[in-house]
Amino acid sequence: MASLRFHELGLDDRLLKAIADLGWAKPTLIQEKAIPLAMEGKDLLARARTGSGKTAAYSIPIIQNLLQSKLTVSEQAVRVLILVPTKELGQQVQQMVRQLTTYCARDIRVADISGQVDVSAQRPILMEKPDIVVGTPSRVLCHMNQGTLCVRDTLQAMVIDEADLIFSFGFEEDLKNLLCQLPKIYQSFLMSATFNEEVQALKELVLHNPLILPCRCHIIAQFNKGFYDYIIATDEHSLSEASGKEKRATGRKKKGKGEKGQDAEYGVSRGIDFQNVSTVLNFDFPQSVDSYIHRAGRTARANNPGVVLTLVAHTELSLLKEIEEALGGGRWIPGHTFSIAAVIY
Template identity: 55%
Template sequence: MADPEALGFEHMGLDPRLLQAVADLGWSRPTLIQEKAIPLALEGKDLLARARTGSGKTAAYAIPALQLLLHRKATGPAVEQAVRGLVLVPTKELARQARSMIQQLAAYCARDIRVADVSAAEDSASQRAVLMEKPDIVVGTPSRVLNHLQQDSLVLRDSLELLVLDEADLLFSFGFEEELKSLLCHLPRIYQAFLMSATFNEDVQALKELVLHNPVTLKLQESQLPGPDQLRQFQVVCQTEEDKFLLLYALLKLSLVRGKSLLFVNTLDRSYRLRLFLEQFSIPTCVLNGELPLCSRCHIISQFNQGFYDCVIATDAEVLGAPVKGKRRGRGSKGDRASDPEAGVARGIDFHHVSAVLNFDLPPTPEAYIHRAGRTARANNPGMVLTFVLPTEQSHLHTIEELLSGENGAPVLLPYQFRMEEIEGFRYRCRDAMRSVTKQAIREARLKEIKEELLHSERLKTYFEDNPRDLQLLRHDLPLHPAVVKPHLGHVPDYLVPPALRGLVHPHKKRKKLASKKVKKAKTQNPLRSFRHRKERCRPTAMPS
């Protein structure tokens, strides 16, 4: 039940055009962070706000930013068009999402407010053209914004009025510390600033000292994740690495996890190993790979949201681990050194209707667990988190549990009741599949994906027209065989299904249906029967002659 004393959007003194956009988005009441932050921001105060992932932080800064800009244009003296607002985010995907949200809120005042996203490095020339028109709000990563400032295609020293650092606790972890310090030298001495974060850590404290002036701190009294009535959290102890693969196979193949799911692992190589393993059993998945261009990653998210895939494999260890001071993320481990340093997955990306988050690898930090779990149980929808744990990782899991349990100390991660002995019949299949997924197969799977991206790239089309031999060489390169898929593994015989689940799960129901259709079609189109039938019909006409 809504709090009768809660402040509604209509009581905040917002422009009617903003209220109309809010109504179109279906927001009847502000969330807690929006209710507290918007009035303070409209008073001109600096804000340091902590609220959990999925709580509406983007709108909490976008609405007052738009209101302040609209009010200035309507009542202030006529001044030259200039960039008044700057939004810094750690990843390109978050920049794209923030720009989209701001544009939706500015739908009825699009002529007065223009927004530009400068996060994509490959669009530098077009971005410079957009920046020459002086958009009101610029969204981007610190490195891209700094690049434009250094090239003088973006000038903020005399015009900036509002600075937003979204997902502030990740900006230093992504290796943007030096860029941020250099960027601040290009800003005026006085401006209003918002720091929005899901957690308060040392990095946020450092940013607070760099950016904010006498801020109001909003540390909302709410749990970092939804309650147990909305989000169920489980742990399952697997004795070996093989047990993890076996359990995941059973959960997905027997449809014990229903709906859309996100699978998190700790390295990019692991994500491809998992995808190739599941492919052996005809379980379609896709990998959100930071090596691919932004548009391709966004296309994968869009396909997942539209239901083309029920399972996406993602990685966040290099994103949400211990802060990498002075280094750019993504250049560390051998398996992931080529990944895009501004491609983030675990937090902020809007995956729709995720029923379950499966932590196939234990999150590296408690904060990483919170951000992964924040992908499900959003907007009052139910969700589940299942974390796979090896015996050697239980002490680390205990650290995560301590953070989640808070002051009351009640256990949050409940044991997942599953009898591993009931799926022992599947073990030989899993071993067979795991043997097929070699290091060479993983390497070739990654190469194949990049090769397909090159062949279908719109940006390379002109290059290939000028260099047709390169295109022919790429097309006729040695064929890549990521892994040998054994068709029989996609079929689950009834005798292997645990007795308790027989009659409840039908892992090969569709396969039988398709097979029966083909047989039926073959019977109706027997050429011998049709030939004989025609021969008999033409005999009576031939006899009189």
């Protein structure tokens, strides 16, 4: 199925013009999946890494929904909270929103209060009731407690960006207290690079029957379409160190390589349909002959040429010998011929 274009998403012309100015030809995967659902008012839990277009994935539908609501509601009020773990991310989010509202800046205003400036210096900004407020949970809560920010009757949507970091950065209590000052009904977005225990806890606190978008599982399809030249991946489970006492996840780069995993989203080792992979780079040495074959099998498919480069530590020479013996003995699987061309010590 062909990818949607921005003009097919039902966006305001002013938004489309700003998007065109940014040079975005078409939505990224997370944007294509999230924007229509968010415009319908759905709660979303999206797994998306930095660089995937996640900020625009929630900013675009938020701006679109605000523009729509302003057709019938004239009162100026804070209607969106975007919570971030760091001031740097807060600045990035504000910049993105401002770029997207270039042609509707009079209608949609955004304020970033995540910085470490004195709270009193931010009061005049909040007194103007910007449509979107970006801030850390602690700073947002501080303004709520001082009465300079009140959204109990006006909030339409809340975003928690980099949700997997919110608790680990020490914002758990602030966030829980902040939630007590929100209305009962509002749209929520959780954006996270990982689905860990903290994100699960946030999901229970914030979301109501959310749609879950595990967009990393589509990286393979994107790679096969030429979106990426390189993919860095980890194996589908941790493997023992040579000492047998420590655990590590084997990782390796591949020029044209991807993953699936312990949660079925990762794992380059087993039957994943990569296409046109030219090179596999094993940064950590495979821990078995089968693992080596599965990794190497991501390249040189369908009678195409391919190269596998493997870095070997001195503690892994016994594994190297095992693999050399297996491949030297003519180990073969359909569609692939393996040979060790050179070993450099």
